[in-house]
Amino acid sequence: MKKVSFEINSEYRMLENSELVSLLIGNDCVCENCEEYNSGKDIRFVLARMTPAKQKIAMAAIELFKRNLSGDEQKKSIRCSEDIFNLMQSIVGDIENEEVWVLLLNSKLKMIKRIRVASGGIDRAIVDVRIILKEAIMNNAVALALIHNHPSGNERPSSDDDMITKQLVDAAKFLNVKMIDHLIIGKDKYYSYSDEGRL
Structure with missing residues (x-):
């Protein structure tokens, strides 16, 4: 920081x-x-x-x-989960409802665009994989990272989180777009699917 x-x-x-x-x-x-x-x-x-x-x-x-x-972070290449956390924690780490964001990245893993793709209640936001992939194609992204917050502060993934992660990985792969991570931010800590070897 x-x-x-x-x-x-x-x-x-x-x-x-x-x-x-x-x-x-x-x-x-x-x-x-x-x-x-x-x-x-x-x-x-x-x-x-x-x-x-x-x-x-x-x-x-x-x-x-x-x-x-997070301004300086936007200019860097995304190399690890901590880079994503530093970029997004100030955006979603302190809000009271769940939001889902996607980082669209170029071939050097630098951010093309940061987009909120869903907003929900205190414990759920409905994600449409088609919207995410449409944005990736329209912005010529070759990679993406999914991020959402848990307002409760518990960063552990739910079964719904696991399901949407698998759906997006599979669908993105079909379009030659690499999903590099799915980060769940709980206040000042996070869970990374990539770090846990689950992508």
Whole structure:
């Protein structure tokens, strides 16, 4: 993970959490709600107390920051499961519903495109292999990696995960597209089908 410098934030680095919350909410005084943030609340506590217009700006800034964390990773060749994890953890590692993404790769295993192919509930997202392969063909990909998250934090694969992995490996092989991995991300850890010798 690359080191992020925030010298641009100058004096904001010196403020207490409650003072930052106060600025974001738009309250000039450090109120009880802001002090409450110091007792273990997360960013959703703050967002819930912002106006809709401020929420949009804050969410855009958060998303841009998350993409910046994985920005350098996009330029590298994908050589191992850790490369995929570094690229995708900031995208799916902290969300509350299950999402399925695919990395489309060129012959040097560099990313052509990153696409979300399914979004579901807290424990399931329906994946259509045809959509994934259509995207691979349209983008001239020669390899791909499948990634999805387990919001529970448990990175172990389910029987459904095993089934979709086999279906995609077989179908991709028929089109001369190599599936290099299927990564299941559970917060800050992951399971790799490739590392486990299951591809």
